[in-house]
Structures are given as structure tokens and as C-alpha cells.
Amino acid sequence: xxxxxxxxxxxxxxxxxxxxxxxxxxxxxxxxxxxxxxxxxxxxxxxxxxxxxxxxxxxxxxxxxxxxxxxxxxxxxxxxxxxxxxxxxxxxxxxxxxxxxxxxxxxxxxxxxxxxxxxxxxxxxxxxxxxxxxxxxxxxxxxxxxxxxxxxxxxxxxxxxxxxxxxxxxxxxxxxxxxxxxxxxxxxxxxxxxxxxxxxxxxxxxxxxxxxxxxxxxxxxxxxxxxxxxxxxxxxxxxxxxxxxxxxxxxxxxxxxxxxxxxxxxxxxxxxxxxxxxxxxxxxxxxxxxxxxxxxxxxxxxxxxxxxxxxxxxxxxxxxxxxxxxxxxxxxxxxxxxxxxxxxxxxxxxxxxxxxxxxxxxxxxxxxxxxxxxxxxxxxxxxxxxxxxxxxxxxxxxxxxxxxxxxxxxxxxxxx
Numbered sequence: 001x002x003x004x005x006x007x008x009x010x011x012x013x014x015x016x017x018x019x020x021x022x023x024x025x026x027x028x029x030x031x032x033x034x035x036x037x038x039x040x041x042x043x044x045x046x047x048x049x050x051x052x053x054x055x056x057x058x059x060x061x062x063x064x065x066x067x068x069x070x071x072x073x074x075x076x077x078x079x080x081x082x083x084x085x086x087x088x089x090x091x092x093x094x095x096x097x098x099x100x101x102x103x104x105x106x107x108x109x110x111x112x113x114x115x116x117x118x119x120x121x122x123x124x125x126x127x128x129x130x131x132x133x134x135x136x137x138x139x140x141x142x143x144x145x146x147x148x149x150x151x152x153x154x155x156x157x158x159x160x161x162x163x164x165x166x167x168x169x170x171x172x173x174x175x176x177x178x179x180x181x182x183x184x185x186x187x188x189x190x191x192x193x194x195x196x197x198x199x200x201x202x203x204x205x206x207x208x209x210x211x212x213x214x215x216x217x218x219x220x221x222x223x224x225x226x227x228x229x230x231x232x233x234x235x236x237x238x239x240x241x242x243x244x245x246x247x248x249x250x251x252x253x254x255x256x257x258x259x260x261x262x263x264x265x266x267x268x269x270x271x272x273x274x275x276x277x278x279x280x281x282x283x284x285x286x287x288x289x290x291x292x293x294x295x296x297x298x299x300x301x302x303x304x305x306x307x308x309x310x311x312x313x314x315x316x317x318x319x320x321x322x323x324x325x326x327x328x329x330x331x332x333x334x335x336x337x338x339x340x341x342x343x344x345x346x347x348x349x350x351x352x353x354x355x356x357x358x359x360x361x362x363x364x365x366x367x368x369x370x371x372x373x374x375x376x377x378x379x380x381x382x383x384x385x386x387x388x389x390x391x392x393x394x395x396x397x398x399x400x401x402x403x404x405x406x407x408x409x410x411x412x413x414x415x416x
């Protein structure tokens with residue numbers, strides 16, 4: 001009997017080799033997945049739940065109340081969608097366009113600028129399958145996949161035997177980490193860990209570029225020039241190098257120019273090519289970015305207005321709440337009351353809030369309308385975009401007791 005495999009939507013890796021054992025129509029055992037994936041796949045599905053002002057109602061009442069809130073708003077905000085399918089994200093964009101709404105996701109304060117630069121072809125990128133099969137240098141900069149994406153190193157970037165890397169990490173791969181602390185990934189990298197002070201990444205990049213160009217690298221934080229020259233020589237020898245960029249690097253840089261300059265230098269000086277992959281956390285944040293980019297030319301922070309699209313920091317969730325320019329919010333698969341700074345998040349308590357989420361969250365507890373949706377990949381099928389831009393279709397593992405984000409958004413559209 002042919003084995004059945006499922007896709008884990010626990011992180012941006014979207015591992016597609018998950019085996020499940022069922023017990024009375026529920027997931028009993030999960031094989032192949034990491035600790036994050038096991039917990040995610042085994043999350044107990046609940047009954048559909050619809051709340052208005054904290055009281056249980058039927059689906060029709062909840063949808064009508066949510067539609068009423070959005071109709072009454074002059075400038076509603078739609079936020080989240082990093083844990084929704086591509087199909088649900090398209091529905092949300094349609095809804096934002098219909099409502100002349102502000103639309104944003106978490107990428108506006110994390111990896112959005114990097115993904116936008118990749119889509120604009122300012123960086124060379126590749127797939128994780130290319131990494132597994134070809135990469136001899138895996139460079140983790142401001143990222144710690146050993147904790148954030150537990151199967152990253154074993155499935156793709158360091159330990160696997162690839163088509164062109166049969167001797168693997170023992171002989172044919174080098175893992176490098178740059179970080180402000182000795183993370184679990186940095187420990188795996190051993191001697192190839194380079195510690196920089198907080199905010200020191202841009203200066204470290206400039207020194208590394210100097211080393212790659214045959215000059216003496218210098219930093220104000222006295223990083224040993226010899227060690228930097230050794231790193232430059234390792235990178236020069238790469239035939240297929242990949243930098244996995246995390247939030248640690250993005251938050252340290254004022255803009256992406258130093259990183260663009262480094263990548264250009266690496267592709268000029270190295271034996272082979274260097275590529276860049278963003279370390280996306282939410283399983284489909286990149287899907288939202290790519291879908292919105294295709295529609296508007298922007299990856300986040302947009303305002304629809306009578307057929308036109310406005311874009312800029314002022315339309316991000318953070319700036320919109322700070323300026324109090326939005327008067328209602330539809331939050332999908334996110335918990336801004338818990339994740340945003342209190343000084344900003346508290347503005348959500350002053351406007352009607354609608355949440356669509358598989359979990360009970362701080363935001364859902366404070367919402368005027370709260371709808372519990374099915375977990376994608378467990379109760380709901382669809383497709384998503386992996387951190388490297390590869391489309392991954394998936395089907396539900398169990399019969400859905402709760403509606404998918406896509407189904408809820410479709411009914412909300414009809415009610416409007």
C-alpha cells in the first residue's frame with residue numbers, strides 16, 4: 001500500500017513528508033515532523049464557534065454582525081493572513097479592495113523589505129531543493145533555524161546527502177553563523193561562528209567586503225582581521241553559497257544597501273554563485289507578499305481607494321494604529337494585541353475588532369466578533385508558498401469541523 005504524506009503548516013518550511021497515524025478520526029501519532037510540527041499537527045480540532053460580544057451565536061448572525069461592522073467603517077484595517085492559504089489571501093485582497101480598506105501583514109515590521117527586493121530581482125535566490133542538492137556554503141545570518149525551523153539543517157541546508165553533495169556535512173558542506181549570541185545553530189557551526197555586537201552587522205559587512213577585495217578588514221569593535229580574512233577566503237572558495245537571512249540582520253540594518261553590496265561582491269569574487277533566502281516564520285507570509293505584489297506591485301502596507309492603490313509606511317498596521325486612521329479591524333490568523341507594543345496595540349481596543357483564528361487569543365477575547373476557523377493542513381486544504389517561493393499544495397488530514405479562512409471570507413464577501 002502506497003504511503004500517504006501530508007504537509008505541515010507549522011512554519012515556512014512546509015515539510016511535505018509527514019506521516020500520520022489516525023485514532024478515531026483524530027491524529028494519533030505524527031512521524032517525520034519536528035517538535036514544532038508534531039505539536040501543530042496534533043492540535044485538537046474543536047467545534048465551530050461564533051461569538052458576538054463574547055456570547056455564542058450561529059454562523060449567520062456572526063457573519064452579518066461582522067459585515068455590519070465593516071460596512072459602517074470609513075477606513076477598515078485587514079491584518080494578518082500569514083497563516084492562511086493562498087486562496088484565502090486572494091479573498092482577503094478582494095475584500096480589502098471592495099471595502100477601500102487598509103491591508104497589511106506582519107512582514108511590514110520584519111522580512112517584507114527583503115522579500116520585496118527578491119521579487120524585484122535585486123537579489124539572486126534559489127530553492128531549498130537547490131540548497132540540499134548543491135550548496136557547499138550555508139551561511140546563517142541573524143537566524144537560528146535549529147530553534148525556529150528545526151528541520152532546516154537536517155532536511156535542506158547542512159546535514160542531508162544531496163545529488164551533488166553525497167559526502168554531506170562531513171566533507172562537502174560548511175555551515176557559518178553570524179549573530180550577536182552563540183545560538184544553537186552557531187554551536188553547530190563550531191569555529192565558523194562570528195559574533196558581532198548588536199547593531200554591528202553593517203560594519204561587519206563592510207569589513208567582510210574589504211576582506212573579499214583583498215584589503216585589510218577593520219571594525220570599531222576590534223573584530224580580529226585574521227578571522228575576517230579567513231571567512232573571506234572560505235566564501236571565495238564557494239561553488240554554491242546561500243545566505244539565510246533572519247530578523248537579527250534585518251533589524252540591525254537601516255536599509256538593504258549593505259546586503260546588496262555584499263551579495264554583488266560575493267558573486268564577483270567567489271568561484272561560484274551566491275544566493276539569498278529569507279528565513280520566513282509564518283507558513284504563508286511569503287504567499288501573501290507574492291500575491292499582493294502581483295496585484296499591486298507592493299508586498300504590504302497598502303490602502304485601496306476607489307480602484308487605485310496607495311502604499312507607504314503610513315499604511316502599515318503600526319503606523320495606522322499610531323495615527324488612529326483606521327476605525328475597524330479584521331484580524332485573520334494573528335494576535336496583534338499580544339505581539340505589538342502595548343502603546344500601539346491598545347488602539348485596537350478603541351475600535352470594533354473582528355477575528356478569524358483557529359485559536360483563542362488575546363485579540364479574539366477582546367473582539368466584537370470572533371470566529372474560530374480550521375487549522376490549515378489539518379482541517380483545511382489549499383496551497384501555500386514556502387519560504388523560498390515554491391508553491392506547495394496540501395489537503396486536510398481530518399474532516400473539518402470548523403470552516404476554513406477562505407470559506408469564512410467568502411461568506412463575508414457575500415454578506416457585504
